Amino acid sequence: MDRITLGNDEFEGRNNAYVLADDERDELALVDTGIATPDIREQLRVGLEERGYAFSDVDDIVLTHFHVDHAGLAGEIQAASDATVYVHEADAPMVERDSEAIAAVERRRQAYLDEWGVPEDERAELLAFFEDAISIEGDGASVTPVEDGDRLEVGGDILETVHAPGHSAGLSCFDVADGTEAFVGDALLPVYTPNVGGADVRVERPLEQYLTSLRRIADHEYDRVWPGHRDPIENPRERALEILEHHRERSENILGVLEEHGPADAWTVSEHLFGDLEGIHIVHGPGEAFAHLDHLTHEGVLEKDQGVYRMPESVDGIQNSADDLESVFSRET
Template identity: 30%
Template sequence: MRKAEIKAWEDGILQVSVPMDPPLRWVNSYIVTEPEGGITVIDPGPHTAEAELAWQGVLDELDLSWDHIRQIFVTHHHPDHYGLSGWMQARSGSRVWMSERAHAEARMSWGAEATLNESLPLLFLRHGMPEELVQGVREHLESFLTQVTPQAEVSYIDAAVPLVLGGREWTPVLTGGHAPGHVSLYEAGSGLMFCGDAVLPQISPNVGLQPGSDPQPLLTFLEGLRMLRSLPVRRAFPGHREPFTAWAERADSLLRHHEERLDTAAQLLAGGPQSGFAVCEALFRGRVNSAHQLRFAMSEALAHLAELVRRGRAATLTAEPGGPLLFAAAER
């Protein structure tokens, strides 16, 4: 079992590296010390036996009990951020905060109301992914249920109302693209930002198209990224990798990355109509080694194709009987 690492930052912020599955291997949780002696936990991590033990070790090292947890804040619904919140809530009695849209995405993904485990594989089939690969994605999706069980009783964040953490008011900043209803927290006085996966150093947040969710995730992501870039951030605390300071530069790099990927996808279509899966293979050739990576790659390829269609640079073609949907370069 891997032990969670604790690193202290300014203003009473502790970074807790919680173990998770490859390829990322670690997710950043954060502890904010409250004036009365309790703590707020941001993004507790996935619900696994290893993460349970890691958190017990963190509390022991800090000489804290579960009762010290006053509230849990979740930036978005992905299992590596949201998954442990229900388990932690049951032990601490604390409230769990997330956006209403993020909670709706969680319900769509897991539990009695879930539809994603069937609708996403069907979408991939329609866009040309072979059945044997689709089955691997289906099994991969089903494997997440234990990582989000039990699910939390959630209180909804009002984006117009500041959240109080560590005795200070933080502004909720709603964005999407990586995850609908993603909430970052910004404290203007200090220039500090808890940004979840909205902006990551060194790696690009996955931007994926999913049925029943945002039909234009890349557009949403780019708009949110431009808005986040406009904020004067002194230090950002991301969901993965290390806290960083070059906020505007990193946002600019991500904006360029997606424009370049759009251009690459458009060049692929210039050679003739392509299925979404064919574009996915060309964009991510050699970098997909698991069903997890394939799901992200396929969803991201479809998100970029949807944006090309929106911009008038591509068009969808009616599928031949039994064949996949195709994308073609738009006539100019």
């Protein structure tokens, strides 16, 4: 698979933009585009030039999701080439930079920051981060929405859309050709585990949705997948199961925090899990804690009252909660 490696110091390490080309039919497509900064733009331009192409040659852009490190340059490339931009319908308004959709996300984020108990100083730091991040978002693009099961003929390949929400509402994988390989964006990463809860506050029941996506990837048994960051994953099923186990262990740690320190909000739990947080992690940390607390509450392992989570009165110590946890995480999709 032909990929262009792009810099990224802020989110999960270096990005990948994948090049799909059919020179006989004069078709060129990109899967993801990278951040809209001058240095990343130049890296992508040079990468295409080394392959004999320019931005103006791109016919199609397939986006795994709306985050700026994957979609930032889509609008600029579309302006240069009139490329068709595909993204799942749930993320389409964010790629289009729809002002109402963006305002709704900001309101929802503020409501969550209130509920999670994020202190004022950290909220001010987070606001400054998002204000600075406007410079790397890039231009909005006109989008052709896709949904689960849609097939795209781009760059001489046929890609089938596999909706895999959790990290974002519209995150999608794209099966390649015979289905033995796929572009997976941030649904499956080789080093980090993608954030759930804070990375896209639009997602309802974020951990539940992400666990379902992981099981779907594991059940597919791909030979190899191509992530949005870093190197290809040669045993995707094993990696998906590792991340499932990671989340079981994280929920277990959260139960331990509540057992030791008593009832707490999401910010307090995240402090115990992650320590001091800076930049984007000010929302990612409590968001991740919330995703687990929310999941455990819906599954009856915890109780919630005005943003504070506690062990139920009926639970006789952490061992019984741990038994409940095993039941929750062993469920099949």
